[in-house]
């Protein structure tokens with residue numbers, strides 16, 4: 783009985799990954815190209831999201847600053863989810879909606895990119911951070927699900943939307959992690975001059 787339940791999770795996750803590959807390959811490639819051009823022009827990537835998505839932001843930043851699969855120079859990416867003093871001061875003195883926005887305003891420069899992760903597409907602090915990024919002439923790569931929510935409506939033609947076609951938060955997060963690894967691989971492939979169409 784318990785194993786059936788576990789098997790159900792594995793099968794649903796595997797099925798979604800196979801199905802999502804068709805729809806997401808183009809936007810994932812576009813996100814990797816955009817990030818490659820941002821990074822090679824001397825700009826940086828900031829990342830924000832809540833809960834499991836906060837962990838994804840940190841995972842992504844670690845792979846760019848440290849490494850993914852290949853030895854290369856460190857790349858500038860920063861998770862806006864890690865400084866508990868900033869999070870508590872801004873949350874306490876202003877509001878939790880502002881915890882990412884203040885950091886985008888503090889660290890974001892024109893030409894930088896915001897990686898915004900929300901499975902519902904409706905987290906207010908992520909939405910506000912996107913608005914702040916647009917105000918600072920930054921581009922946005924949004925990882926969402928559940929149809930994209932309000933975030934899907936806020937993106938411009940310069941941004942990239944990667945919307946996982948599912949309604950279950952856990953499944954969407956599992957695909958988000960795969961998307962992040964595909965993006966890291968795409969950036970490395972471009973840096974090493976590998977044929978990304980292979």
Ligand SMILES: O=C(CO)[C@@H](O)[C@H](O)[C@H](O)[C@H](O)COP(=O)(O)O
Pocket residue numbers: 832833834835899900901902903904905908951952955
């Ligand atoms: O990891 C999980 C659920 O799998 C939770 O921590 C989840 O990330 C949190 O409930 C988030 O606050 C959900 O926010 P969002 O993905 O809708 O933006």
Ligand SMILES: [Zn+2]
Pocket residue numbers: 834952955
């Ligand atoms: Zn989770």
